[in-house]
Amino acid sequence: LAKTTQPISMDSYEGQEVNITCSHNNIATNDYITWYQQFPSQGPRFIIQGYKTKVTNEVASLFIPADRKSSTLSLPRVSLSDTAVYYCLVGDKTENKLTFGTGTQLKVEL
Amino acid sequence: DSGVTQTPKHLITATGQRVTLRCSPRSGDLSVYWYQQSLDQGLQFLIQYYNGEERAKGNILERFSAQQFPDLHSELNLSSLELGDSALYFCASSVDLGVNSPLHFGNGTRLTVT
Numbered sequence: 644l645a646k647t648t649q650p651i652s653m654d655s656y657e658g659q660e661v662n663i664t665c666s667h668n669n670i671a672t673n674d675y676i677t678w679y680q681q682f683p684s685q686g687p688r689f690i691i692q693g694y695k696t697k698v699t700n701e702v703a704s705l706f707i708p709a710d711r712k713s714s715t716l717s718l719p720r721v722s723l724s725d726t727a728v729y730y731c732l733v734g735d736k737t738e739n740k741l742t743f744g745t746g747t748q749l750k751v752e753l
Numbered sequence: 754d755s756g757v758t759q760t761p762k763h764l765i766t767a768t769g770q771r772v773t774l775r776c777s778p779r780s781g782d783l784s785v786y787w788y789q790q791s792l793d794q795g796l797q798f799l800i801q802y803y804n805g806e807e808r809a810k811g812n813i814l815e816r817f818s819a820q821q822f823p824d825l826h827s828e829l830n831l832s833s834l835e836l837g838d839s840a841l842y843f844c845a846s847s848v849d850l851g852v853n854s855p856l857h858f859g860n861g862t863r864l865t866v867t
Binding site for chain 2: 673674675677679684685686687688689692730734741742743744745746
C-alpha cells in the first residue's frame with residue numbers, strides 16, 4: 644500500500660517560496676505522484692503530477708529524487724489565496740484505488 | 754470549473770431516511786470516484802466505477818450503494834441515514850482506469866442528517 648506522509652501544517656508569509664515534502668517509501672515502480680489543492684467546502688483541484696526529476700507548470704514545481712521515496716511541491720511567491728490544504732497522492736495499483744493522506748494545511752499571512 | 758457536476762449542492766434530511774446524490778463526470782471521462790469528507794477529516798475513498806462497472810471499493814458502508822449508468826453519470830445512494838453520515842460527498846472523474854490519471858473533482862454535496 645503506497646502510503647504517504649506529509650507535515651500536518653505549515654505557515655508562511657506572502658511572497659515567500661513554500662516547499663511541502665511528502666514521503667512515500669513504498670511507491671511502486673509505475674506510480675506517478677500527484678498533488679492536489681483543496682479550499683474549504685470545495686473539491687480538491689489538481690496542481691501537478693510527476694514521475695521523476697523535476698516538473699514545472701504555471702503554478703508549481705515538483706521535485707522528485709532518484710529513489711522516488713519522497714517528493715517536494717514548491718510554490719513560488721505564495722499569496723494569501725494559496726492558503727489551503729495540499730494533498731500528495733500516490734497511486735495504489737495493488738488495490739486500484741486512490742487513498743488521500745491527511746494533507747498539509749498551509750496558512751499564508753501578510 | 755472542473756467540468757464535474759454534482760447535484761444537489763445541499764441536502765438536509767432526517768435520520769432513517771434515504772437520499773440519492775448525483776454526479777455527471779467531465780466530458781470524455783470514463784471513471785468515476787466517490788469520496789466522503791467529514792468535518793475536519795480527510796478524504797475517505799468510497800467506491801470507483803469505470804465505464805459502468807464497479808472497479809474498486811473503499812470504506813463504503815453496506816447502507817451505501819452506487820452505480821454508473823450507460824451515459825456515465827453516477828449516483829450514490831445512502832440509506833438508513835445516521836447523524837454520523839453528515840459530511841461532504843465528492844465525486845471525481847478521470848479519463849481512464851489507471852490510478853495515475855489526474856482526478857477532477859466536483860464541488861460536492863453537503864449532506865446534513867438531523
